[in-house]
Amino acid sequence: MQGKDIINSTFFQLFKPILNEKFLTALNIMDADKYVKKLKTTQLLKLLIISQLEQHRGLRDISNSLKNDELSKHISLNSISSAQLSRRLRDLPVEITETLFKTIYQEALVKLGVNTLTQNLGGVHLIDSTTISLCLSRYPWALFRKTKGGIKLHLRIKFVKDEILPDKSIVTQANLNDRRQMDNLIVEEKDALNIMDRGYVDYKKFDSYCADGVSFICRLKKNAIVEIIEEKAVKPDSNIIKEQIVYLGKDNITKMKHPLRLLEILDSKGKTIVIITNQFELDSEEISTLYRSRWQIELFFKWIKQHLKVKHFYGLSQNAVKNQLLIALITYCLLTILKIKAGYHGNLLKIKRLLHTCLYDSFQLFIKKLLYKEINYSKGRRRRANDLIYEIIERQVMSKEADHLDDLTYDPLVY
Template sequence: MDKDKDTLLSAFGKWVEPLFQCNFQEKVDQNQQDKYAKKLTTKSYVLLFLHAILQKRESLRAVAADILNPHMQEFLQLDSISYSQLSRKHRQVDTDLLAHLFFSLVGKIQCMAANPAGRKPYKIIDSTTISLCLSKYRWASFRKTKAGIKIHVSLAFVDHDEVYPEQIRLTTAKPNDITQMDSLIDDSEAIYVFDRGYVDYKKFDDYCRRGIGFVTRLKDNATFYLLESQVLHESPVLADTKVLLGSPQKPMDHVLRLVEAKDSQGNDIRIITNCFDLSAEEISDIYRTRWAIELFFKWMKQHLRIKTFYGLSETAVWNQVYLALITYCLMILMKMQIQTTKSLLELLRSLKAFLWCDYIEWFKYNRSSKKRRR
C-alpha cells in the first residue's frame, strides 16, 4: 500500500511496523484472501481492528467511524467503510493468517529476549475462561445455561518485569485444561510452572523421560510414599523430600521431589517437581512466578478488548482474540525497542496520546529516565 510518509512515521505507523516484516501479504496472496475484496483488504482490516482494540471501540459502527479520521484515511488509503463491510470481513478472514502473524511476532520477541546464561527459562502454563451469552454463541456452549471460550497460554519471560504469550491454544470452555498440555509443553530446555488443574501422573512420567522440567502444586488428596527426607537449617522452606506419587497399584515410574513452603499469604503449599539440581528455596521461588500469568490475563482483560466481541461467529471471536494478542506483542516489541523503564500500561497510554504524532516524539517521551507513576 502506498501510504503518506508522515503517517508512516507516526507513533501508530511505527508501532505496527513489525507487521510488515512478517510475510503477511505473501500469506494473504497464497490463500487468495483478497480475491473478491473490492475495498477492504485483509491488511487494512488488520490495521483498522488493531486500532479498534487499542482504543477499545465498543461496536463495529464505532470502528467504521474511525475512518473519518484524516490520518486513518491516509494510512489505509480508504475514505469510508460501512459497519456491514467490517462485519463481513471480520467473519471471513482466515484465522490461520492471524495465527501466522501472532507467531511471527512471538519469534521476533524471542530473538530480542536474551535468557541469562546457565539458567533454564521458566514458562508458565494456564488458561482463562471468557463467558459468553448462550443465546448468541450456541457454538460455544459448555453447560445448559452457559457459553464461553478458553485461552490456553504458555507464558515466557522477556525479563524480570515483562512476559509474553509464547504459545496459545483457543478452545471452547468445555475441554479440560489437561487436554492442551501436550501442545503447550514441549521444550526440554525450559522449566514449566503450572497449577493443580494440570496434575497428571502419566504425563509427569513422560516429562521425566523426555527431560522436561516442571514445577507444580500437589493436590490435597494426593497419595505418595516418602522415600528420603532432607534436614533443613534456617530455611524458609518447611520440608524437602523425595517421594513416589500414586497408589500402590499404579505408582509413578519416576521419583519426584516434594517441597513444602508457604505462599505469599502465609498458607502452607506442597510443590512437586522433577528438578533436583536446584535448591528448595529456588523451587519455591519458581512456583511463585506462576502469579505472572494471572497478572497477564488481568492486563489483557482490562486494557484490550477480549471480554466482548464484534461478531457472533466462531471465526469472528477467534480472530478478535488473535488481534488482541497481536496488540500485546506489538506493545512488548515496542517496549524492547525503545528500552524504556516505563511500564507496559504507561507505554500503552502514551501511544494513544501520541498516536498520529511523529514517533520520535513518542520515543523521546518514553525514554525519559524518570519513571512516571501510574
C-alpha cells in the same frame, strides 16, 4: 506510496512488524485477498488492533473511527460499514492471525536480542488458562454449563530478558479439562522448565515427561495420594516447611513409576502450598522462587482483560472469537516491540495510554513525551520542627536567657 509524515509517525513504527516480508508472502500463498475489493487483510488487521487499543465497544464504533482523518489517511481507507467488518471478521481464516502472531512474536525476540532459531531452548515457560464467560443463547457452540456459555484461553508465556511474551495460545470450550492441552503447550527441550498450576496434574503425563527428560514444576492437589520415600532436611529460616522424595498415585492403578520431589512452602500470605517437580538439581529455594513467578501469568491475564478487548466480542462465530483473542495477543506483542524501540523501561500501560493521544505524532516526539519526567517543584506541606523548637527554648531557660519569652510579640518559629 506513503508520505514522509506517515513513515516517520508512531503509527508506522507500531504497525511496521505487520509489513514483515514473510507474513506478506504467507498472505499471498493463502490467497487472503483474492476476492477482496475494499478492505484488504492488512487494513482489517490494523483496524482491529486499533480497536483493541481504543477498546471500541462494537463494530459501529470501529466503522465510525474512520471518520478520523488521520486514521483514514494512515490506513488508506475512507470508510467501511459495520456489516462489511462483520463479514470480514467472520471469514478471516484463523491461520492468518496465527501466522501473524508467530511473526510478531519472533520479531519481539529479535528486538530483545534472542536467536529465533533457538527461541524455545531453555528459559522458563508458564502455562495456564483463563475462562471467559459468554451468553449461551448467542454463542451456542461455547459450551460451559447448563445455562452458561464460555471459552478457555490456554496460554504459554515466556520470560525473555525481564519481559513477558505470550508464546502459544489455544482456544477451547470452557467445559474441557486443562490437561487435554498439556502436550500442546509443554516445551520439551531439555533446558526448558515448564511451570503449571494444579489443573494440569496428570500422573501418566508426568511419568512420560520424566522418561523424556521434560522438566516441570506443578502445584499438587490436596487429595493427592503420596507415598514418602525420603525426608530431606530444610533450613530453619527458610519458607520451605517440608521437602520429600515421593511417589504419587494409587498402587496398581495410577501410581507413578518415577519419583518426584515434593516441597511444602509458604506463600506471601502465609498459606501453605504443595508443589512437585522432577528437577532434582535445583536448590529448594530456587524451585520455590520459580513457582512464585507463575503469578506473572495471572497478572498477564488480568492486564489483557482490563486494558484490551477480550471479554466482549465483535462477532458471534467461533472464528471471529478466536481471531479477536489472537489479535489481542498480537497487540500486546506490538506494544512490547514499541517499548523496546523507544528504549523505555517502565510499564506497558503508559505506552498504551500515550498512544491514545500521540499515535499520529512523529516517533521522535512520541519517545520524547514517553521519556519525559515531570519535575515536582512543590516541597509539599512542611511540618513544624516542634522537637527542635522545644530543645532551643529548653536551653535558653536553663541558661537563664529566656526573658524574651515574656514578650508577647516573640515568635519561637523565627530564629
